[in-house]
Amino acid sequence: MNCEACDASLIDHAYDELEPEQRRAVTRHLAECAGCAVSYCRLRADLDGALQAAHEAPPVAVRERLRAAVEREFRPTWWRRALAQVRRPVPAYAVVAALVIPAALWFVRESTRDGATAAATAPRVRGYDAAAPPLVDRPIL
Known part of the structure; x- marks a missing residue:
């Protein structure tokens, strides 16, 4: 050979x-x-x-420094992270919640507003005592 x-x-x-x-x-x-x-x-x-x-294996300190350097180098900018949050897929229950919650708030607001206007327009009776016998000569105000 x-x-x-x-x-x-x-x-x-x-x-x-x-x-x-x-x-x-x-x-x-x-x-x-x-x-x-x-x-x-x-x-x-x-x-x-x-x-x-x-x-x-490298020492822990070396791994941590390397991990931090890689994260600094390859981490996306703040506007790319914000864009990624906006572009995330939305689950179906989130769409339902987005429609139901405003409708429920509107219903509660409308129901309390009707009760408040009814109480505000009703006449108030002063000096009325249901236990006392009615007096004919005394006018009800």
């Missing part, structure tokens, strides 16, 4: 995805060629470092 063929097979060799005879040939070449062995060691170190970095 030459160095170019070995270099092309190093990643597959690292992930153990080669056929058995091809794997033996790469292993023999790595034992004989110092340059390819160094390349393989660097590749393994890079792969191990990448795997280790993928398993480590």
